[in-house]
Amino acid sequence: MAWNVRRLAVGWWAGREWAGVRRSVHNAFEESGPERDTLVQSLKAAASAIVAWALTGWWLEAPMALLAPWTAVALVSGTVYQSLRTGAQQFAVIAVGTVWASAAMTVTRDQTMAAMLLTLPFMTLLGNYRRFGSQGILGATTALFVITYGSSSTWTVGHRLLETLIGAIVGISVNALVLPPVHLRSVRDRLRGLARDSADLLDTMADGLREDDALHRAEDWHTEASRLMLSLQSVTDARNWATEGARWNPGGRLRRTGPPPPPFAEDIRWSRICTRILTIARTLNGIDDEDTDLAAPPSCFLVALAAVLEQAACICAEEAEQPGASTERRCREQAFEKAWAAHRTLADNFHHQQGPAAPVEGALSLETRQLLTDLAPRR
Incomplete structure (x- = not known):
């Protein structure tokens, strides 16, 4: 019985993975996106390795030609x-590893174990130097290649440095001149995804607030709202990636780049929106907490709050379709008018309420007003 359960679990996992692979392959060939970018970069890395090997192993007949394709692949x-x-870091650390290992072989008269004792502790420590970045480990691995190969003549060391330099030139040239990567779409796509996730959460909260036990899912809403902040960080990462991608990149002249990403002001705006949603969710979760002394608002107030959140979800959904665009603005303005009408109803409920729930109602009314202000159609 247990064996059958494991087989079913493995079969389910394999089926899910296969479906994911098929979907990625389909997307890579059918539309622009991260899957196609990955395909292009992978093919470029393979091509750069082949070219580097052809230059060093086939044409120059270098004694350790593998350094060239190894370097070329890493630099795409x-x-x-x-x-x-990365090319500058890699060449520097490989040069240090090559020279140090060759010197160790000379001092120890080609004794492999003694050369390793002289080389590896220093190179692994040097690999942690921050100026080498993630390439630091290559110094130790290159030193191992040199020591195990067993030759330390000046001619051999020069050839190894030449092979590394050829690989670096090939990798950088292929990456810069053959469909150079231009990261302009990621910011737009992630802002769209953030708007879509916000719409889904606000819609879920609106549906839950209309139920009899309106706050029983408040903890889940707070968790989902916290995840919005992580999505917001991914927008910042994409923005930094796009900025770096434009530096020293001939892609703007060599390939079509598409429209520029939305302005940085959109990142700030969505930061405020996500903060408002998180505050609303945290307040609702605080009411549901058994250890708190906050009084829950009456159902009529929660229903009015649900109406506001539902219209806010519509605004976010509209923006997910056309983030930052002037088209379809009329639809968003209509949703915004409905949202303000719902908020006026919410404010009327608050003004007529008295008792211990008034502070909570005031906080929710204020935060929803600020949310609608941040979601207002841009002029």
Whole structure:
């Protein structure tokens, strides 16, 4: 019985993975997106390795030609600037590893174990130097190649440095001149995803507030609202990636880049929106907490609050379709008018309420007003 359960679990996992692979392959060939970017960068890395090997192993007949394709593959990075920076770091650390290991072989008269004792502790420590970044480990691995290969003549060391330099030039050239990566779409896509996630959460909260036990899912809403802040961080990461991708990148002249990403003001605006949603969810969760002395608002107030959140969800959904665009603005303005009408009803409920729930109602009324202000159609 247990064996059958494991087989079913493995089969389900394999089916899910296969479906994900098929979906990624389909997206790579059918539309622009991260899947196609990954395909292009992978093919470029393979091509750069083949070219580097052809130059060093086939044409120059270098004694350790594998250094060239190894370096070339590593330098086909996500941005041209990153390729150049990584290339300088990699060549520097490989040069140090090669020279140090060759000197150790000379001192120890080609004794492999003694050369490793002289080389590896220093190179692994040097690999943690922050100027080398993530390339620091390559110093130790290159030193291992040199020591195990067993030759430390000046001619051999020069060839290894030449092979590394050829690989770096090939990798950087391929990345910069063959469909250079331009990261302009990621910011727009992630802002759209953030608007869509906000719409889904606000809609879920609105539905829950109309139920008899309106606050029983408040903790889940607070958790989902916290995840919105993580999505907001991904927008910031994409913005930084796009900025770096434009540095020293000939892509603007060599390929179509599409429209520029939304302005940075949109990031700030959505930061405020996500903060408002998180505050509303936290307040509702605080009411549901058994250890708090906050009084829950009456059902009529929660229903009015649900109407406001529902219209706010409509505004976010509209923006998810056309983030930052002037088209379809009329639809958003109509949703905004309905949202303000719902908020006036909510405010009327608050003004007629008295008792211990008044502070909570005032906080929710204020936060929803600020949310609608931040969601207002841009002029």
